Amino acid sequence: MTPEARAYSQTLGEEHSIWFKISPFLSADDPMGVLMKLLRRRGGCVPITMREEKIYLLSEIAHIRHVLVDHVDNYAKYFDGLKPIFGKAMITVDGVLWQKVRKPQQPYFHPHVYADYLPYLLIAVRARMDQWAKLAAAGETVEALEQTWSLAADMICRALFDREVPFNPTAVFSAVKAYTDVANHRSVRLKKVAGGLQEVSADEAPAQAIGAWLTLPEAVIGAPPWQARENTLLKMMQSAEADPDMPAWDHQQVMDEIKQYLWAGTETTALTLGWALYLLSQHPEVAEGIRREGEQVYGDRDPTPEDIERLSYTRSVMLETLRLYPPAWALIRTAVADDEIAGHKVKAGDRIVLSPYAVHHDARYWDEPEAFRPERFAPGSMQKRAKYSYLPFGAGKRFCLGGQLAQVEVVLALTLLLRRFRPRYIGQVPAPIAASVTLMPRFGLPFKLEQLS
């Protein structure tokens, strides 16, 4: 294990990490129930003092707009505990560096390039369908997130890097999950606090996870190009590194951007697909609606970019899934200078936790918020919605760069997978949530697959 991996192994669990501080809440049986109860009792801006630190928990749309849009430059990204995962990638940095890193990448996420990516995404989905056919025939129980995470990694590697996935996604992503599961860090920390001498062995799992993670960018770069495409995001980043006029793009920046896409660009998509399959298994009539729509829109041929646009029912299922289970359930910022929110004096250095989950489950913004109703997102519904009441991709200038691409990926995967298979969830209902850095199913999402004729 490298010294770098060892040094990194516990940063999410260090006492100063906000993730460690809120870990008792995250470890609750029903963390989101606790969150919603707290907000109902205390209002939309809850100040919480934790030792020397003040945290403000925000769930009111006016305050969210204040932080993410109107005063965005006063609220810096907080990614302390996640540095080992992301380094100094775009998602973590602010100011001039953020601009220099984001700007040249934007064209690779412009809606007009998704038509170019579609054939590669299709290849990834078809490969997963072949895999599912074998699993269905064998009658095996499958863990949905293993499946959807592998699929998401395959789509990203092919579309953005022109590579086949050059690592074992199941092993790598279970390692990353071990690292981002704050509860793991909490138990290690508590052992240390209690003077336990097992800390070296307890440190082992997160350190190994990070060790594996740090090797991935070189594995991607070193893998043979898949189709030798001229213009890919990976090639652009490598040219930027070689360009003396782009000094922000050093080698580490390229490594960190690749890591960012391999995590922020895959886990979120995988969770969305996993939770969607779970909801569809509970609502077979909605799954039938997706099948019917696919049959009408593209029938027996491959879906085209225009078809993807026309799959509005499938899209509304995805959007409703993201409302109920936003993978990024909390966005964290640090105040740069003093400010005022809802009459509270916010001091420079205070932490701000904004919760898309809380906004999505607030009855002031959503009628019967706990009900799964894709019709809420029927075409034309956006005009009726309160602005900033729907935040699965964040808001303001730090809005998710890959949000549109993720939507194409999820709609394509849902329509094709559902038309050929009937995935049946066999776990506990409702599926309990584990709030770690993302909104995870506590006991996974076990499924049986049935192949349709």
Ligand code: HEM
């Ligand atoms: C359903 C899937 C996805 C969800 C729910 C999601 C969610 C988010 C959210 C909430 C943010 C803002 C974080 C903040 O404000 O602190 C974000 C940022 C970002 N996401 Fe996504 N994301 C998804 C898929 C993707 C994909 C597929 C990619 C790329 C391939 C991607 C790349 C990024 C990047 C680069 C940023 C940072 C943007 C910046 O700081 O300028 N995301 N994402």
